[in-house]
Amino acid sequence: MTNTWQDIRNANVVIVMGGNAAEAHPCGFKWVIEAKIENGAKLIVVDPRFTRTASVADYYAPIRPGTDIAFLSGVMHYLLENDKIQHEYVRSYTNAGLIVREGYEFQDGLFSGYDEKRHGYDRSTWDYEYDEKGFAKSDDTWQNPRCVINLLKQHVSRYTPEMVSRICGTPQDKFLQICELFAGTAAPDKALTSLFALGWTQHTVGAQNIRAMAMVQLLLGNIGVAGGGMNALRGHSNIQGLTDVGLLSNQMPGYMNLPRDVETSFDEYMKTKLFKPLRDGQTSYWQNYRKFFVSFQKSIFGNAATAENNWAYDWLPKLDIPLYDIIKAFEMMNDGQMTGYICQGFNPLQAFPDRGKIRRGLSKLKFLVTMDPLDTETSRFWQDFGPQNPAKPSEIQTEVFQLPTTCFAEENGSLVNSARWLQWHWKAAEAPGIAKSDIWIMTGLFQRLRELYRKEGGAFPDPILNMVWNYTDPREPNPEELAKEMNGRALVDLTDATTGAVTKAGTLLDSFAQLRDDGTTASGCWIFTGSFTEKGNMMARRDATDPREQGIAPNWAWAWPANRRILYNRASADLNGKAWNPKKPVIEWNGTRWVGLDVPDYGPTVKPEDGVGPFIMNAEGMARLFARDMMAEGPFPEHYEPMESPADNVLHPTVSHNPVARVFDGDRNNFGKREDFPYVATTYRLTEHFHFWTKHALINAILQPEEFVEIGEVLAKEKGIAQGGWVKVSSKRGEVICKAYVTKRIKPLTVDGKPTHVIGVPLHWGFTGQARKGYGANTLTPSVGDANTQTPEFKAFLVNVEKTSAPVTA
């Protein structure tokens, strides 16, 4: 989230699209109701199903799964065509006026530079024109036809209301009503907030779905302001934290990148991370990358990281491919390229697409380790549970270790919520039996390995032997010590160049601005610097005071970065530093500095007239309507059909799907055709369940005890399916036999003139826990991922559905 949960109350219009907050994030959704009641806000819901969020919406429009880009491009077309954009914001704070170089083009569904053989782009033409100083050329009058804004106008011109309706199945009048509501927030003092979740990410074009909405928000001037922003409602309690700390194949803590093979030395690595400003006088904050990186290496390798050994650069693993994500991992397992796999609090047999492929992959491992508070399906993949898990144990040679861990109630530590707040929690009881914390288990493994390498030697032991492990209890480090390690310390007495203030060696740092690139500071995660200082554990703060009741509560816990609650908040004020919305200012210029409710996302004393852009992390200082070479599919979003789709891409039938989607060759044969699988399916969560955990909890297992699919009345009648009757739902990958819930909530859509039925597939059931056994939605879903994030396409795929009789064992 760019903003906070409570800040939603400041919105004039709320759009929930790509999520179902009322059911999946109920206690956060209350702020939408608050906005409706207290701020007169209008709620818009766009969703294939009439969800409980839709039931309290002012405007609801149905949409075919996987067509959000067409819808949002149609919105952009409407805003530009009817001149409903916030001009001053767009002109000064976005790259609308920058000039795109010759050679960039878009034709018949492809951007310039496509290489069909490798399903990828040469992105070199997706860039600006530069002057002799290396600064991007611009035309503030927007006369130049190659200005970003003009290329955008041209790009979205195809998305007329007729076209949107033809692709999305959304009736034109509903689409236009929503466009009008959006347009109202182009006024400088009005804000629209976008709330979304996996309904947008789990597509082959997931990242571009979100980009399309971000562009709408920029055109309307809604980023950085109270009641605005792009608000990703994250699904797991600390998935934000795990992303922040870089537990991803290609990531390091604080959004730094793991080195690649081509970066043969530290200097080579740094060359692509200099982030030279692309316009005169811009901040381009990532210029400090080297300070964050060196401080990180000092944190994990201590004295062993020196200037002479390039801060132990070579001790980090390097990547030969962009990343080894989960889809890739299971591809490798199936190819026999993996020996072992450790699943810490993660249940891939339930969570990842094409369950059959997951089971076959795990069966080829030599060993599998699971660490979990619960008895997961993954840890029992080898056991025969009938049709829900048809395994033959005698044929599976995998050694399996099922390690019991503590749960949330049995440990201290911090979790990062959707709004980037680091909140500390405390242990209430011991774990059952001899279950242990993840910290104790990981440490136990590490200490044993270190001992083995000391005794026996072996492959490149240096990083194992030199990893800093100076904890008070080296067998079970205290979470507070780990938090301090991430926060960072001065390693020598540091003197501030401007104020002369001295920070003593060993002192916990207050801010990442204190980090240095000469090895005199250490910090395990620079964006967390300030979370645990000499003043104490800032994450444990419990002062809920909220000045002006504006949803900031600056002294409750701690938010990264720098306790900033609204990202890009400089953009909440105009060029002179006055709030666009005088009733809800976030920060303003008082003549000498930026002051207000929040920590400025900007130099605190940088004068408005200096012309420094508000988007200080970007080298342009501006937000990007044109993404340059940052996205795999192209600098503008484009509508591509889901990998399995009931319709041709009417815009460019020869390039129907995302041309760079993440697909492995073996999986290409595993996509179904619309002749065999005529219905669109989409997965979702029920409000009574959390993924595959709550079926272990008695109350939740009672509330929603068994697997079902949701089928519209028209289709049910056509297929002779009764309410509560048994159905067989099948895809190219497998079949699920379960009950049908016949509903008014999903109505057939007219897509390109043809009726299209959508089936809802809740995802919660498996074969352990207290609920009845189920097949799991991932039995059906295709193994294909977004081109940028590799997120699997769970939200749009094809199935068939037939009436069947009750299974004998049910």
Place this chain on the structure above:
Amino acid sequence: MAMTRREFIKFTGLGLTASSLGLLGFGAAGVAQAAAVRPFKLTHATETRNTCTYCSVACGILIYSMGDRAKNAVSNIIHIEGDPDHPVNRGTLCPKGSALLDIVHAPTRLKAPRYREPGSAEFKEVSWDFALDRIARLIKDDRDKHFQTTNANGTTVNRWTSVGMLAASASSSETAFLTWKVARSLGMVVFDNQARV
């Protein structure tokens, strides 16, 4: 009178057990009734602040456990409710959060390490030492065999691709950092979390 929520609960609980109703003029019947009322259970409970383990709204919760954290006392969690002071959820919980007690005490909570031998149809309980010694051995043998120090061009790469790990989205950031250190010290690159699902 300034009182924290906890003091208030204690106060009212004590009030009932001390039969103060009688003193307030309820008479003998009132005293008898008050004596028959069980003391409010949470009066004796230890309150711990925590965060709901499910979605990222991160609702504040109060966990009540029996046991006073004395050295030999074993705490047992008896009740979980929303934290009314929390600025986001303000005491409310959803159908999942309201049932947190049932996940803490789920019959399928794991209590001891278990091991399944190749080809076996069952798990057997093992000691932590057995499990961790064996896993460390398996990891080291494979790492020593498949670790790549250089690539075909002779560039130092120091990676290991034949063992991978998925990290837990409900674990703390502190656990995550320690996990990062361990995984990367081994050169592990097949490394991911639940951000996508």
